[in-house]
Structures are given as structure tokens and as C-alpha cells.
Amino acid sequence: MPELPEVETSRRGIEPHLRNRTITDISIRQHRLRWPIPKDLPALAMGQKIRDVCRRAKYIYLKLDNGSIIIHLGMSGSLRICSAKIPPGKHDHIDITVSGNRILRLRDPRKFGCVLWTDQDINEHKLIRSLGPEPLDDGFTADYLHGKAKKRSCSVKSFIMNSHIVVGVGNIYASESLFKAGINPKRKAGSVSLARFEKLVAAIKSTLHESIEQGGTTLRDFTSEDGKPGYFAQKLLVYGLAGEPCSVCSEPVKQITQQARSTFYCSNCQK
Ligand SMILES: [Zn+2]
Numbered sequence: 330m331p332e333l334p335e336v337e338t339s340r341r342g343i344e345p346h347l348r349n350r351t352i353t354d355i356s357i358r359q360h361r362l363r364w365p366i367p368k369d370l371p372a373l374a375m376g377q378k379i380r381d382v383c384r385r386a387k388y389i390y391l392k393l394d395n396g397s398i399i400i401h402l403g404m405s406g407s408l409r410i411c412s413a414k415i416p417p418g419k420h421d422h423i424d425i426t427v428s429g430n431r432i433l434r435l436r437d438p439r440k441f442g443c444v445l446w447t448d449q450d451i452n453e454h455k456l457i458r459s460l461g462p463e464p465l466d467d468g469f470t471a472d473y474l475h476g477k478a479k480k481r482s483c484s485v486k487s488f489i490m491n492s493h494i495v496v497g498v499g500n501i502y503a504s505e506s507l508f509k510a511g512i513n514p515k516r517k518a519g520s521v522s523l524a525r526f527e528k529l530v531a532a533i534k535s536t537l538h539e540s541i542e543q544g545g546t547t548l549r550d551f552t553s554e555d556g557k558p559g560y561f562a563q564k565l566l567v568y569g570l571a572g573e574p575c576s577v578c579s580e581p582v583k584q585i586t587q588q589a590r591s592t593f594y595c596s597n598c599q600k
Pocket of ligand 1: 580595596598599
């Protein structure tokens with residue numbers, strides 16, 4: 330599933346090809362994604378200039394003068410830039426053509442992604458307005474997390490994966506960040522001290538930054554002709570490493586299930 334770093338990498342990959350270009354055509358081959366692609370999208374967006382290509386949480390949006398096209402990659406979506414000569418494949422559901430004859434193409438085999446329109450401020454959109462802060466923004470601090478965690482009895486792992494608390498900390502990044510911060514993923518969120526939240530916030534930011542930096546090496550793939558852009562295998566410390574020796578203490582990494590998701594941790598290093 331594309332996580333925040335992949336979405337940010339996608340945004341950086343497509344942005345230089347779209348910014349300040351005019352939308353000349355929109356071709357929708359499959360309307361039924363997670364929500365239907367609005368039928369009037371071509372009428373609303375064609376002829377408009379793309380002023381900016383932005384991201385909020387895992388939504389990418391193309392900012393036009395009269396509104397925004399909101400794109401989510403769902404479980405299996407990917408975006409790439411291609412020329413009009415490349416015929417669309419079976420799972421290529423929408424093409425947005427811009428001046429210069431470049432096409433932004435969404436491929437989504439499982440169709441859990443979406444392409445929507447809003448003429449509101451993006452932050453007022455119903456999918457976005459109740460989301461927590463961006464993890465890489467300055468507003469995401471230990472004080473903020475500590476305040477939100479007060480009296481919460483859920484596990485600290487599910488707490489940081491809650492998008493109303495903070496967006497973009499997916500399952501892999503939660504395990505990795507908790508390991509770096511030395512916090513047991515089963516610990517109750519309300520029992521984590523401010524000092525330990527300081528470590529956790531730093532770990533979340535560094536884990537996501539490293540992943541985005543790694544994604545930077547794949548940016549050219551967004552225009553490659555084989556249509557497999559930009560996802561990358563990150564070097565992981567605990568995730569997926571059950572039974573392997575912990576890189577710090579050599580005890581075997583443990584795997585448990587929390588809220589139907591796998592968690593990996595070292596019971597010796599994480600308290
Ligand atoms: Zn360890």
C-alpha cells in the first residue's frame with residue numbers, strides 16, 4: 330500500500346511535469362473507483378491551469394483556479410507521467426492530459442483509490458477536515474502528542490496510527506519508530522512520558538524523512554515507459570524481521586498482532 334513517503338515521492342515525481350500546465354483533456358475509462366469519479370470532472374477542469382501539486386496526508390491534489398482535483402492511491406494505485414503514444418493498460422483508469430502532450434495516468438488494479446473534485450478550500454473537504462497534523466510539520470510535537478494521549482488506554486502503536494491524531498504513520502513506520510524510540514508498542518498511550526514522546530516524535534520524523542529521501546532516488550521512474558514508478562524497499566530495523574537478531578541487543582525480534590496488523594519489536598530494547 331502506498332504510504333506517506335511513497336505519496337510524497339509521487340507528488341515530487343509528477344509536480345515538475347504538471348505545474349503551470351493547462352489541462353487539455355481528461356479521459357476516464359473507469360468511473361467506479363472507491364468513490365465514482367465525478368462525471369462533470371472534464372467540464373470543470375479542462376482549460377484550467379494547474380497552479381500547484383500539493384499533498385495533505387495521503388491525498389495529492391492538483392490546485393486549479395476554480396477548485397482542486399483530489400487523488401488518493403488507495404491500496405494499489407500509482408501515478409506516472411507518460412506521452413500520448415503509450416497506450417493505456419487494463420488498470421489505467423484515468424488520463425489527465427496537459428499542454429505539451431504529457432499525460433498524468435492513474436493505474437489502480439484494486440480500484441480503492443479515488444479521483445474527486447472540490448471547489449472548497451481543501452482543508453474543509455470532508456475527507457480531510459478531521460485529520461490530525463502532518464508528521465513532518467513543526468506543529469507535530471511531543472507536547473501535542475502527550476496532550477492528546479492523556480487518559481488514553483489504547484496502545485501507543487494504535488495511537489500513533491490514528492489519522493485523527495497524526496496522519497501518515499502507517500504500520501511499517503509505527504513499528505520502526507517505536508523501536509528507534511525504545512517504546513514497547515503494547516504500552517498504553519496515556520502512560521508514555523513527555524520525554525519519551527520527544528524521542529518518539531523525533532523517530533517518526535527521521536523514519537519518514539529517510540524514506541522520502543530514499544524515494545528521491547526513484548523520481549526518474551515516474552516517466553519511465555514500463556509503468557512501474559517509484560516505490561522502494563526501505564532498510565528496516567524490525568519490521569518483517571521476526572526471529573532475526575535485534576540490531577542493538579541481538580535478542581530475537583518478536584512479532585505480535587495488534588488490531589489485525591502485524592507489529593514487530595524487541596521486548597528487550599522496548600519498554
Ligand atoms: Zn533489542
